[in-house]
Amino acid sequence: MVCKKCNKEIGNAAECPYCGAVVLIDPLPHHLPVGALIGGRFSVEGVLGEGGFGITYLTRDNKLGSLFAVKEYYPRGISYRDNTGTNEVYVSSKDDTDFYNHGKERFLSEARTLARFSEEPGVVSVTDFIEENDTVYLVMEYLRGETLQKYLKMHDKLSADEAFHMLEPVIKTLEKIHAAGVIHRDISPDNIMVLKNGQLKLMDFGAAKEYIDDNRSMSVMLKKGYAPMEQYRRNGKQGPWTDVYAMCATIYRCITGKTPDDALDRVVEDNLQKPSALGADITPQKEAVLMHGMAVHQQDRCRNMTELLRLWNGASDSAIGNTNQTADPNATIYADEAVFDSNATVYADETQVTGKTAKVQKPITTHQMPIPNQQAPKPKKKSKAGVIIGVVAAVLVVLIIAGVVIVKPLVSSISGTSNKNNASTVPTLSSGNSSSSWSVTDTAWNIKKDDNKTKLTSVSIYQTIYYHFKLKSTKKNATIKPIIKITKPDKTEETYVYSEALKDGWSWYSFSYDDPKSAKAGTLVVTVADESGNKIFTDSILLKD
Incomplete structure (x- = not known):
């Protein structure tokens, strides 16, 4: 990487070792522009980074002249900005308003949590939080260094x-x-x-x-x-x-x-x-x-x-004592409350999947439980036999991937197939898998979460993309429990599991992918497998810079 100020090679450094310039990411249309004022006091100098739920800016305090990091609540996928002069943040649809507001409260909660421990040497200090532009800004000390x-x-x-x-x-x-x-x-x-x-x-x-x-x-x-x-x-x-x-x-x-x-x-x-x-x-x-x-x-x-x-x-x-561990083969793992992510900070309590009509409720109605004291809980008795790696949901499954949430159900019908025109085509399966037990159709990559007909073969690395497919078991009364593996262009992998689905007939699924923090050009591969890890099919799309 080359410093934009002195044009010298600096590798992956967060600051230029030659001129001291802070390394900023390239601005995007939804970012606050350079020079924008936050709270009438903090002038934006650039973007330090972005995740699924927020954008962190490098700012200068016009009163003190000091640098501060300011984190803006901006959930990608459901927000957009009016850059014509107001910098206001809007919600993409009325259906997402409750979700947006709930997330904003979570963001404020982060500010209050950090503020309680700002004097401690082992955590970042929070100096203020600001509510404007219909969003929230968290003002923190700017930490010179690297992760x-x-x-x-x-x-x-x-x-x-x-x-x-x-x-x-x-x-x-x-x-x-x-x-x-x-x-x-x-x-x-x-x-x-x-x-x-x-x-x-x-x-x-x-x-x-x-x-x-x-x-x-x-x-x-x-x-x-x-x-x-x-x-x-x-x-x-x-x-x-x-x-x-x-x-x-x-x-x-x-x-x-x-x-x-x-x-x-x-x-x-x-x-x-x-x-x-x-x-x-x-x-x-x-x-x-x-x-x-x-x-x-x-x-x-x-x-x-x-x-x-x-x-x-x-x-x-x-x-x-003895630190050798014996795995519990009867442990029950529920995938409808889990997010697998090698990078981004995401919240899994923002979504809920319901029955055939499959509407997303925001925020989720979570299960109540007593929270223990600092004593570690006693071992539970063994429950149902077998490890359950997720129970599949009917009609719609909501996943959180790299901090982005699908917040709307698919339309009521799906047509077309991936690569071939025959709707009954089953993608090629590897040897030793469960090919005789599954049928797959209507696979599609696109950039609109409600569009399951457009089929793209390539897309910009900065674009949120959506993948749709239909799946059913050919065995009567068999529960569908698909596992999804995402292989990124840099060969890192993320694994996801679904919630409960119908036992018979076609069930249709959708998920989004958005990785602005570590986006790289190359091929993005999705692999769908059954609950035993047997591959059902793979598909891919080219990510272009």
């Missing part, structure tokens, strides 16, 4: 002691946050900033939840490799131990150079390699502590950051 994720790409693997020393201020800050009854639930290397002085700060409390209120349900959000098993489960009992898992997974990434195996895979068969097997510089005692913090089941894990600190600083095998 831990980017830092790790530029450096060799860290030793266990180095990694823990760097992260200890964040761990101690989380200890205080947990004591106040709040858990972060989205800790990972891309949510931790490494400042120029070497200090680390935790960002993005958009997923934070108060866990001490007995009447609160826990919405689910997952970051593959860093989210523990309880975040995959309906009413999973989350608490400080949830953040312990993610923090230990982050340390694992620092010292091994690899993202840990996803908890969803580990619960079936736990093949997570110990760091020492991957060449990590770690003592057997501290390795045992780290693996204890990443135990699949929360009852086998460190209860909180206080315990993690105590065990690490006085590590001994006898202090933590």
Whole structure:
């Protein structure tokens, strides 16, 4: 990458090492223009980044002359901006208004959560929040540095002691946050900033939840490799131990150079390699502590950051017992409350799927559950046999992918097929799969969520795209439980599962894809498989820059 100010090569640096210029992303039509004023005080200098639910601007305080990061609530896919002079944000349709307003309240909640801990050294400081343009702006200190994720790409693997020393201020800050009854639930290397002085700060409390209120349900959000098993489960009992898992997974990434195996895979068969097997510089005692913090089941894990600190600083095998985990084959995993995402912060409690008429309710009516104290919950008795990786929903399935939500059902009829004109065509299947048990038709890529007839073969990498298909089982009374795998142009993968569907006849599905943070040109591949992982069909589209 070349600095736009001095034209020197700077690699992936967040700031130019030669002239000090901040690296900004290219402006898009829906961004606030350079020079726009926020709150009559903060002048926009450019865009630092964008996710599915917000845009972060680099701004200058006209009173103090200091730089601040200002995060704007802007949910992509349902919002648009009037750039003719007002900069007002509008909702695309009346049907999305409740969803938009609910998300705005969540955004304000993030501001209030961060403000409570602004004096702590391990978190980003919030200085103000502003409501204007029919949206909300969160004013934060501008952190000069780079994410831990980017830092790790530029450096060799860290030793266990180095990694823990760097992260200890964040761990101690989380200890205080947990004591106040709040858990972060989205800790990972891309949510931790490494400042120029070497200090680390935790960002993005958009997923934070108060866990001490007995009447609160826990919405689910997952970051593959860093989210523990309880975040995959309906009413999973989350608490400080949830953040312990993610923090230990982050340390694992620092010292091994690899993202840990996803908890969803580990619960079936736990093949997570110990760091020492991957060449990590770690003592057997501290390795045992780290693996204890990443135990699949929360009852086998460190209860909180206080315990993690105590065990690490006085590590001994006898202090933590046996850390070998046995996967629970009877664990029930409900996909209708899960989001699989390797990058973006997203909210899974914003949608609901209902029966044949399939309307999306916003916000979701969540299941109520008592939220535990800081004691980790006791093991449950085994329930229904088998691992349920999702129950499929009739007529419409709503997925959240890379922070973008499909918020409207498809039209009542679908016609046409992908690649061929015969509506009964079944895509080519690999050997050993369940080809005799499935029929597929009416597959289509397009850029309109209500358009299931237009079939595109290529699209801009910055465009939200939609994929539609129809699927049925040829076996009578067989429940359809499709699993979706998205393979991006950079070969990274995301896996998704659906909610409950009709047992007989055709069921039709749709999902959106939007990855503005890491968009790359190339082929995007979707693979549809049954609940056992047997491939049903694949399809692809070319993403152009």
